[in-house]
Amino acid sequence: MSQDRLRTAVLGLGAKGQQLLEIAGQTGLFDIVAVADADLELAEKVALRYKAEAFDDYRQLVIQNQINLLLVAEPAYVCGEHIRKAMKKKCNVLKLIPPALDFEQAAELVGTAKSQKVRFATANIHRFYPGFRKLKEYLESKHTKDINLITAVKNLPKDIQHPGRDRWLSDPQLAGGGVLLRNCYEIVDLIVGSFGIPQQVYCVNTNQAPDKQQRLSITEDTTVLTMKFSDTRVAGLVASRVFGPTRQMLQMHTENEYLTASEDNLTVWDNLGNVIERFQFESSETEATEEMLENFAHTLLGPDKNPIGSEENSILHNMAVVESAYLSARTTMPEEPAKILEMAKKALANI
The missing domain is CATH 3.30.360.10 (Dihydrodipicolinate Reductase; domain 2)
Structure with a gap:
């Protein structure tokens, strides 16, 4: 892992996904290496801005890239399997809320993160x-x-x-x-x-x-x-x-x-x-999102100085x-x- 930036990919380029991507890019803490959307033309257009690779196949994005973080802006029914696959490649995951379709899926994802020693968190601004x-x-x-x-x-x-x-x-x-x-x-x-x-x-x-x-x-x-x-x-x-x-x-x-x-x-x-x-x-949604992303990035880049909290427990409780x-x-x-x-x-x- 880079000392100051996270190799990052994004699944889903709807309005929320693009907003998350734009703010992440502005923090300087995320190196955007790949983006994916069902609309390949949109993915290619967005990828140009970040000199990233574009995909319309979420599975291939996960398989072909060695990343530190996957930002997920797609619903759980679309991307649940891809999240698990990314975790098994030692990739941390930050997902827009809600974290899962139901408690069973949430517990499965938390369990996978625990077994692979990676983070699974929600973008709870x-x-x-x-x-x-x-x-x-x-x-x-x-x-x-x-x-x-x-x-x-x-x-x-x-x-x-x-x-x-x-x-x-x-x-x-x-x-x-x-x-x-x-x-x-x-x-x-x-x-x-x-x-x-x-x-x-x-x-x-x-x-x-x-x-x-x-x-x-x-x-x-x-x-x-x-x-x-x-x-x-x-x-x-x-x-x-x-x-x-x-x-x-x-x-x-x-x-x-x-x-x-x-x-x-x-x-x-x-x-x-x-x-x-x-x-x-x-206050603004942009400022809160930026602070959330910076906070999460620092827990990954400097875990000794920024101890990891109990986000996975919070997901299960909620x-x-x-x-x-x-x-x-x-x-x-x-x-x-x-x-x-x-x-x-x-x-x-x-x-």
């Missing part, structure tokens, strides 16, 4: 927005046991303006899930990362398909998820990619005050609505909660993420 970073610092300085209620809302009604786009997102076999998995993974990560695995989850999912049979055969566009952490702490998440207005909100309540957090703001209020503390920041939520939606009963996680730990212990 929410952690690098200044508002959410300040939230983490604030919670670390307080007694989180005093927080009794967590509420979150995420609405993305703009998606209905493009009903023909990405039809695979409605197919449970290809997408893995709907708004909960694909649009709320980062919120689940923020909650679970702050308070640990909930004891129980209960979930109700629906969509706006015109008849019951169709509703049962496509992914959810609206979800209500309740998480019980203890007898005195619960969390609720309501999300939709149909109903407006566009909104993302995270609140945490104690007996005497509550706080609201977003990408660029953290505000603490008393129960009468008076501001106790307010932290306002300048996906266990999501998997339990989907199970609960099917059984109409509360489910326990710890049971799903325990099965994975037993399997990983044998690797």
